[in-house]
Amino acid sequence: MKTPKISEAVIRRLPVYLRYLQHLHEMNITTVSSLDLGQHLEMNPAQIRKDLAYFGEFGRKGIGYDVEYLIAKIKQILKLDRRLNVALVGAGNLGTALSNYNRYTNEKMKIVAIFDSFPEKIGTKIGTVKVQPIQELAKTVKEQDVKIGIITVPATEAQKVADQMVEAGIKGILNFAPITMRVPNHVYLRNADLTTELQSLAYYIG
């Protein structure tokens, strides 16, 4: 079966499985059961099996899952097996942190362009990527076939940047600015606002 209709909750768990599987692989563990996975990730094994079964039969009854094979399969599902170019706007601390994230890995998803509006930032390098003026966004997106945009500018600038990304033809936006932004339906938007994260935490502590 292809993909019936996969919920976002499922998709968000796959990278968590992937991370632990990669850890197992590094430790030369070749096989793992949903029970093992569930114990380590503190999740229900039935849920793990069901999540994986949406995409195919990856395990073997009585045995479990082959770690290396499952890693390959999850990467395939998440489309992490093909090149995916990312542009980041806002070369502040958060932007720099994100740029450094996958700098040394051989992930296929890569931040290939960084933009800022601050003249002092232009021309400096973050890793191997030179910071460009925001005016060059559209041109670079086309030239480098950029599909995803990350927004790490202040709230006041964020919607404007999003508009420019949409205009440039970007397909998905990961927004870190604390605003509710508007994008057309054909653009996928994900918010990762760290202030709301922090605020909801207070409820469980205070």
Place this chain on the structure above:
Amino acid sequence: MKTPKISEAVIRRLPVYLRYLQHLHEMNITTVSSLDLGQHLEMNPAQIRKDLAYFGEFGRKGIGYDVEYLIAKIKQILKLDRRLNVALVGAGNLGTALSNYNRYTNEKMKIVAIFDSFPEKIGTKIGTVKVQPIQELAKTVKEQDVKIGIITVPATEAQKVADQMVEAGIKGILNFAPITMRVPNHVYLRNADLTTELQSLAYYIG
């Protein structure tokens, strides 16, 4: 009624409402309906009403919600109306970004201590907060009544830092390191792993 059993989904939406209400307040808008809120936040108005109604009757039939009053109430619910001290370990780019987040606001939730293990970092200041050696964590947590810990160290260090936080008596941890960490049941743990965020994004674009 007090709080029957509020789901995390509800708690995570409250800061989003709060943010937009504060925006309305800045624009001198005094009243808002759940319909308005729903339209701007792209949410179902019934859900917004229900979320709020868990905590009391904050609106007026036929009128809507008083913006200022609702802001005060949501802050009260989230316990953002009382002082909440936060310690951050890992004074890298991400740590610095988070430290700067609420530096200029008059939020009651504040990062009051920053730690790092890198000798060169010790003694430098982020905003007004001096970076301390990690060895001083326990002492500072006690002295400053720190309740929440934020972990922005590399994956290899994260569990060790979490253990120290738990040992020091911290009540909640916000973890940005890409690992599945273990904490005792009495400590609230929230993961905000930006790599998994990025990876799940690929699914919707590729």
Place this chain on the structure above:
DNA sequence: TAGATTGTTAATCGATTAACAATC
């Protein structure tokens, strides 16, 4: 074979949405 573990169906649980009486 006996034990283990998957894939999947059915049962449960919880969250979202619709609808509407109450009332400003």
Place this chain on the structure above:
DNA sequence: TAGATTGTTAATCGATTAACAATC
């Protein structure tokens, strides 16, 4: 009063968990 909008109950929808036949 008529129109608007809440708070809340009931209906729907979706996600999680349990259970088990299939099978390695």
